[in-house]
Amino acid sequence: MNEQNDKKDAASNGGMSKPDQTKEFRRPSADGGAKPPPSRYIQTSEDVKDSTSETVLVIICWFLVILMFPLSILVCLTTVPEYSRMIILRLGRLRKGLRGPGLVFILPCIDEIHQVDMRTDVANVRPQDVLTKDSVTITVNAVVYYSIYSPIDSIIQVDDAKQATELISQVTLRNVVGTKTLNVLLTSRQQLSKEIQQAVSGITYRWGVRVERVDVMDITLPTSLERSLASEAEAVREARAKIILAEGELKASKALKEASDVMSENKITLQLRHLQILSSIASERRVRIIYPIPLEIMEPFMTGKEGQKKDGDGGSGGGKETKKDDDAGGSTETRKEGGGPVRFTDGSSGGILSKFIFAECLGRNW
Known part of the structure; x- marks a missing residue:
């Protein structure tokens, strides 16, 4: 069936057979062909047989090496370190496979060698002035970490792999940053780095x-x-501080209201709280405060004693007046036994503290 179809095609083409379509030649990858090689710009010919002239030149070189032995060994042997691989171009044509690490034999007259360092290298992308999406001019720089996984491609497909990687990184950095706003650049720097890495890798893998x-x-x-952003950040911090302060004052006012409600039920509690505050102030500032104690605080304690004294004297009006003269101050105080009120003949009231002291003395029969 296939032969008949070929004859029909040849007859339709005027008796001429259809030319064979040759497949594109691809070199196996460095790891044994497990992965397909990347698209290439230049097709290599390491599997093509040498021409007659090339074979003659190789034989002459071998003859010279043997003739000058053992001096020729000094120039024919070279070493390749563990982190490098060697590529040999014999008469300008790539020899199949990589050389190294260790000793490698070459023909110095016709072989051109290239050692490729396969360790991770660093490319510094110099600072660039870039216009962001929201029309803000910024200066950006970056660092690119790369390594060579295919020494043959790094020699055949590009003139200088390191310089090309640095330049393409600069261009990609400018293009990616130009599509972002300033806020995104400042807050999503890690995502920006990933986008640049993916864009650069799509070009350098070849x-x-x-x-x-x-x-x-x-x-x-x-x-x-920078100044405007700093002032904006400061304003935000001040606003937050005011909000926190207002919330604290609100909570404190609620607590004070609850405390005042509790203290309003008992006046003695409020007076004792007042005295506690004065005591704390005196301890902190190291001062003495003489404060008159209101008589109302001691009324609950004095009521019972006054009643007992009146019962012992047989009712009101049976008390005995007592006079006391003070020669130094010139004042005379008159009191009435049986818990009567204290009077000062000099016209002064004597103060609440004096009332409290004399009332306490009378209650104890001093």
Whole structure:
């Protein structure tokens, strides 16, 4: 059936057979072909057989090496460190496979060697002035961590893999930052780094370069913008402090109202609280405060004693008056036994404290 179809196609094409379509040649990857190689710009020819002239030149070089042995060994042997791999271009054509680590034999006359460091390297993206999405000019710099996973691609597909990675990182940083607002840049720096890493990796993987990490270092704002942001932050902090202070005063006023309601039920409690406050002030400031004690505080304690004294004397009006002269002050006080009131003949009231003291003395029969 296939032969008949081919004949029909040839007859329809005027007796000419259809040309064979050759498949695109792809070099196996460095890890044994487990993963497909990336799209390449330049097709290599390491599997193509050498031409006659190339074979003749190789034979002549081998003859010179044997003729100059053992001196030729000094220039034909080279070492490759563990972290590097060597690529050999013989007469300009890539030789199949990588060389190293260890000793590698080369033909110095016709072999061109390239050692590729496969360790992680750092590319510093210099500071750039970028205009954000909300028309704010900022200065941004970053650091790119990358490594070479395909030494052949890093030599064949690009002239300088390190310089190319640095330049593409600068361009990508500018493009990504230009699509973000200032607020997003300041609050989502980690997400910005991931976007830059993905964008750079989509280009450098064809060069055999793997971008491992991208970190946005500094975002420098204009001086005027920094001042406005600082004043805004200060205003927000002051507003929060006022809100907290108002809430505290509200809670304190509620607590004071509850305490006043409790103290209003008993006047003695309020007076004792007053004395406690005075005592605390005196202890803190190291001063003495002489404060008259209202007689109303002691009335509950004095009522019983006065009643007992009146019962012993046989009722009111049977008391005996007593006079006491004070030569120093010139005042005379008159009291009546049986718990009567105290009078001062000099016209002065004597104060609440004096009333309390004399009343207490009379109650105890002093």
